[in-house]
Amino acid sequence: MTGTATQAPTTARLPYMTRTRLGVSLLFLMNGFMMGSWAPMIPEFAKRFSLSESALGLVILVYGLGSLSFMPIAGSQIGRLGSRTVTLAVALIMVPTLLLITMANALWAAVIAVFLFGGLTGAMDVAMNANAVVVERSMRRAIMSSCHAFWSLGGLIGAGLGGLLITKIGIYGHAIALTIIAAALLAVAWPRVQVDRPHPEEERPKGGLPMTPLPWIIGIMALFSMIPEGAILDWGALYLRNELSASVTLSGFGFAAFSLTMAIMRFAGDLVRDRFGAVRTLQFCSAISIVGLLIAGFAPNAFVAIAGFAIAGIGISNMVPIAFSAAGNMPGMAPGIALSVVTTMGYSGILVAPSAIGFIAEHTGLAAVFIGLPLLHVVVLMLSKLARHADGASGH
CATH class of the missing domain: 1.20.1250.20 (MFS general substrate transporter like domains)
Incomplete structure (x- = not known):
């Protein structure tokens, strides 16, 4: 979210x-x-x-x-x-x-x-x-x-x-x-x-979907950033309970640990980005999330998996805000047009993609899913230079 x-x-x-x-x-x-x-x-x-x-x-x-x-x-x-x-x-x-x-x-x-x-x-x-x-x-x-x-x-x-x-x-x-x-x-x-005050005229886009590739590529960044977040929300508790034998109480702490670290890093997000710039912040966040997801996927018990989710939360926390900010500050394009693409693609990652995980997990198990998810953040890491557009929002 x-x-x-x-x-x-x-x-x-x-x-x-x-x-x-x-x-x-x-x-x-x-x-x-x-x-x-x-x-x-x-x-x-x-x-x-x-x-x-x-x-x-x-x-x-x-x-x-x-x-x-x-x-x-x-x-x-x-x-x-x-x-x-x-x-x-x-x-x-x-x-x-x-x-x-x-x-x-x-x-x-x-x-x-x-x-x-x-x-x-x-x-x-x-x-x-x-x-x-x-x-x-x-x-x-x-x-x-x-x-x-x-x-x-x-x-x-x-x-x-x-x-x-x-x-x-x-x-x-x-x-x-x-x-x-x-x-x-x-x-x-x-x-x-x-x-x-309502402003109906402002809600109508002045143009159609963008024809240049940049907003769509940043949309992929948002999509790949949010899929693991949706996976932890929808499948984390079931993974801890069914595959790592966690109690009902303990199974709720997977998403809780993820949310705790994400909340802390989001409170610090503006300061971190102003200090290091959007590109370096995104690169750091992507690398940390990859490590956290791998720890969760290879975890021998629920406590290690919860620690992995917590580390992933540190990384994922500011990945999507940076992608959205990059879209809103794209040169030569109205913010609303680029953002409509990037936000829709991003939200589909957290809302729709986790349903596909159920079909994959039926054949591979959820541990294999969490081991495979870091590949998405490797792609984000490769595209991280595009986050430079987000620094246009650092007037605060």
Whole structure:
């Protein structure tokens, strides 16, 4: 989960934390919390409906298709209604969705609930990112990296607390508790979310899809950066539980450890990139993620695998923000056109690609999947020079 960086003027900046920045940060925290809470529910979901890995892969594909279906709808509605209205409406509808998934007794009902959860998660992602851009402009400072750090922090809390709550109070108690927590976060954020005016004319792209290869190549960078993130979210708990004999509680800590290191590095992301530049930062991040994924794949036990996921989180944390920033600052091209390509390709990596992993894992096992995933980041490493365009956003 990631957003775009925008260039901010260096004069007349507001204080570091404002009411509206807190509001949008809490929305990112809530969205990450809901997604993180889904991770430890997946093994129970598969067991409840006796799903094979490939069948579970299809369900996860439904989640991804829901997100990719709702994202453009959210984008069009932001132009009509403003980002605040869309974000809050979508967030409100999303609050009970994990409870609906838990309560579903028939597979068809559960699949519909998963599609709805995926769609609303994706729609909220687009809308809250748009609201973060509005807050950036009003504050005259970049805040996007820290917003996504709050998303990772939410993922950490949701995944870490989820396995523990499922063990202590059961799957239904867990679903009720996370719904209450999500509703509370939304209630606190609600009056603090930045009000913006709709600008329908700005939502209409001035041109079609770019014909030059550069945005598509950077889109591949975003795609290959995000596939391993989706793999850890959707398959990490199952890998720890089924192949490394982890307990239910321990299996939730794979994505939690990944989210913790990702959150820390995203809070530091702007400073690191300003100090070393986008290209060197991306090269370092790619190399670290390769090491972490290999450790997870070759792990002899769950604790080593969790350490591997944590190291991968350090690397993956700022790969996608750099790719998105490079797209938004591409010379001679309107930011919206390049970003529409790169964000769609990137999000498909985290939302749709993990479903294919289920079919591969059925024949190879998940350990082999995590050993193979670093090849994608080798490609990102080879393309890293293209990240130089992201340094155009370092006006903050």
